Amino acid sequence: MSDRVPVRSPLPVRGGRFTLDHVSHLAFFGIVVSALLQLTWLNSELCWYIATVSGLLALTYTGGVMLWDRLGTAGRAAWIPVLLALWGLLLLLVPAALTNAFAWCALPLACAAQRVLGRWSVTAALALITVALVAALVGADGRFMIDTVLVPVAAVWGTVALYRVQQRDAEARRRLVEELRDTRDLIALQQRRAGVLAERTRIARDLHDTLAQELAGGLMLLQAADRDWDDRPDVARARVRAVADGLGTNLTETRRMIRDLTPSAVAETGLEGALRVLCARSQADGTAARVRFRSVGDPQPVLDEHTATTLFRVAQSTLANVREHAHAVNVQVTLSRRQPDRVDLEVSDDGVGFDPAEVLARTSTGPGRGFGLPAARARLREYGGDLDVSGAPGRGTRIRATVSARPRPQMAAAPFPTATAR
Template sequence: MALIPVAAVWGTVALYRTQQRDAAERQRLLDELRSTRDDLAEQQRRAGVLAERARIARDLHDTLAQELAGSLMLLQAAERDWDRRPDAARTRVRAVADGLDGNLAETRRIIHDLTPSAVAEAGLEGSLRLLCAQAEQEGSAAQVRFRAAGEPRPALDEQAAAALFRVAQGTLANVREHARAVHVLVTLHHEADRIELDVQDDGVGFDPAGAGAGAAARPSRGFGLPAARARLRECGGDLRVTSAPGRGTRVRAVLPAAAPRMTVRLVIADDHAVVRAGLRALLEGEPDLEVIAETGSGEEAVRLAAELKPDVVLMDLRFAGSPVDGVEAVRRLAVAAPAVPALMLTSFSGRTDVVRALEAGARGYVLKAGAPEELFRAVRGAAAGALALAPEVVGELVGQVVSPDVDLTGREVEVVRLAAEGLGNRAIAQALFLSEATVKTHLVRIYRKLRVENRAAAVTEAARRGIVQLD
């Protein structure tokens, strides 16, 4: 049998007698607990948001940040070894490429995790019903109701649905925090040319023209409402807030009903398998883009285009070890399948390459390192018959007019071309029957003329100007 300390017994008795003598005080404490229940529920919600943010930060730190830091160190080591140990440098660069492929997959996983799960699982209408039901259960004194009006159109894309869902989330959070409303009505309108989300409450309202303090700040507070406004604008929509003191508030989100897009069928031609895999992953993430074939040969790309009749061929500028480069493949494509537009895709925007590609009949020229949205826009534009040029490419064409060519001597051109092939100073000297000191002198002059500070920058700038070609 367990023994209870005497002190504990007397302490319990004393506590009991105190509670008996002070019943009124106990009741007051209970009333205070009840009055703070809603505040605790709100704090719990905010704590959940903070915990989710902390989880995302940990994910980014433990995966992407570490991998990118390692990739940076590998690239720095490769730069140091480029002259002395070119094979080791190339091995490190390949390791970075492999690591970046994993980073891309990890980034897509994190983005997927950030998509509102209710929208992904139940659709927009179902997720809004669930959100309204949850709003009543989270301590809100208001009655929250949902209704849908009009004939539902085909399913919204994830970005548009998530934007509307975030508007509802943020607005209901603001109602709970500020409005002191009795009734809240959430309505999803399906119109022929637009989709509207209305959230109306009969709370205290505010003056939209106020100074932004107190209740007037209400539309910009809450769970993600500013971000939701930005998302709506990205989708071509708008967010409007109307209110008046004592007359409640209405938040209205409007999205245009997008016309169904045709599916753009693509053939990818690039001599690097990892690039083809990356392009396929990016393109097939868009609902209206479909990769129907891929190849590592310009000649094979022409054959596939003639056979499959795609809407666009994405053509690399150069194919290692092949006499048929991308420009020549575009010329042949214009004969074999004249209705199929070619979009040049490369790592460099040298003005010579741009002009050659466009003269051969390419319908656009985009960079592999450009933003995915630029690639998508170029593909859709080429399919629609438009000319699609990346901003950097436009800059090159303008630069051809406003910027004079660099006047490198014949020997300097030979030196920079050998440097572009990965040769060190000693190897360049042997190839050109020069001394290493003379090679260094040529490099210093090349740096000055190209306005760069090192060998790697000189090679990149020479490629940009069309002085050398990089495979």
Template sequence: MHVAFFLLLASSASRFAVRHGLEESAWPKFALCGLLALLYVAGTVLWDRLGHRGLLAWLVVVMIVWLSLVLIAPSFAWCAPPLYFAALRLLTRPAAVLGAVVVTAAVVFAQLRLTATFDLSLVLAPVAVSGMILVIFLEFDRLADALAATQRTAGILGERQRLSREIHDTLAQGLTSMGMLLQAADRSFGTDPAEARALVRRAADEAAANLDEARRFVRALAPSDLAAGSLPHALRSLADREGAALRVEGEEYPLTPEEQAALHRVAQGALANAREHAAAAHIVITLSYLDDEVALDVADDGCGFDPAAPRPGGAGRGYGLPGMRDRVAGVGGTLVVESEPGEGTVVAARLPRSRP
């Protein structure tokens, strides 16, 4: 648009020179044309530094100089389109409409000044074109506002989904574990106080770890196991706490923090499901670094279920497997659940290898 302004300004100056020559009375017009060019150059060079108020002041000065030039040399009305769009871009909607009216009036005035007889088309055509451009611009402006509102809403919903997944994968699972430990302690208190005290200590440790995880997900940080080392290290710590076996296959290669966090949360969720719902005696976590993908499999020998059957709802439910799928999909991977009633369950996540 800036280039178009200077081309139109040069064309207007050339047209004026052809019509009026280079006589002495023409030089004030050329001087005003030069001033307009310098002001426009200054605005384009300092555009980012002027700020909104500075740009508004620049636009007012440029418009005044241009209108003065059009009054004494109507040929310079050709510069109207870039100034028209600058006004629409910088002004509020009511002020933009006023600016459009002023620019259109100047163009109509110049057109009539350059003709010997009145021609209604010279009035109607600029008004129609100006109105059409104004309506299109205001409609795009409205659509941009609507899009911004939609993006804000999507951001809020996305953050709610993130918090829901984190609450399910950390707080809900931690509270479940603490509840099971305290129930076991209560059952052992009368017959084996030492075992009961050990279970209570484990519940306290689980509460401390849960509090740390809560602080980390509120600040959108990686799981605490990952903060202390690599993904295999984090999975080993998780497996040791849950009494599961871990196998790591292939040569480890770097993954992004988001990919590591997603796989860790999948393993965490699958272990919690096996412990809480499947009554599994043995759980094996397998992390495989393949040539073109990294694979995580969590297999248990629990009671299994039908993946196609509707899952029971209820408070606190609904974020397990869907949450795992969302996490993996968020980093470009896939998650598959293989299970049958009485045959155990395998949760398999696959992420394509991202090469540097």
């Protein structure tokens, strides 16, 4: 296996989380400062040499910590031999009484080697640290003492083993975070695709139920007028005029659909503003004699753009059904917050009404007009919501769409305001 240089957590002490790296840094400087304090008490003639080498060791360690990113892979790989050389020189210079003090620098130096070097290089570095440590301890006592030698060596290898476990856990967490991020992006992409497909389905339904049927009927009238043109010109002209009137209606409907396809209404004015404009436009288009909008609830919930747009599309589809089938005089659109984490959009009318169970059963078993309700319910459930339909023939209809909402932050405004206090 090649001696690769591993990619591991950076050495500098940064961030708000206290890790094993921080413990290693603190241990190194604590050992060096403690050893220097003991050096002042000895009053040895080598005091200044030892202090100078100790200072160089501390400066080299600090420089590697602070310049970690700038050093690069090659620089960090060269940093370890320099540290080991200065530490080995210290072990040669210090008197026997200070050997144990500086010997414990082997612990943070072994951790630094574990962070920087590859598999085989770190094994060689640890072997070199062990040999230097054993030689220094044996030389200080003049004989091999098992307790004196094995305890520091076991501490070095035990610390390295612990550090390796910590590194593996950190790498596993990093990979898990990356997988979660990729999964989140994939889910968001799938939701966008599902939204696009649902919008295409709605457009196809609207085109089929309006333009396609009207154009087919107009074509049949023109063909009949062509047959009657010579024998019954009055009837033929009446049919041509009916086709002309139908084309005018279709032109109005086409312009309405183009306005509905414009996605900037919710983004520019918020959900509440978009619903107010939609209700005013629906009343002008003849959906009902009176189409009123009401917003209740305080404080305002926070909805993301996709959820707010979904509620807006539900309102569009419902008002389109009211215009075509309900023959209502009054329509009430209410946006409310009944629970802290829920937002309701309710559309009620006093039209002819229908049996919801029958319509839902019919639209779920075959194609045709009216499959907007199951599609709307499916889209709402993607955002943790649902659709409730109630009504009866001759008693009007009430449709309530519910979605999840986040609590409003105290110091930030919602990107899509949905309710104001009344």
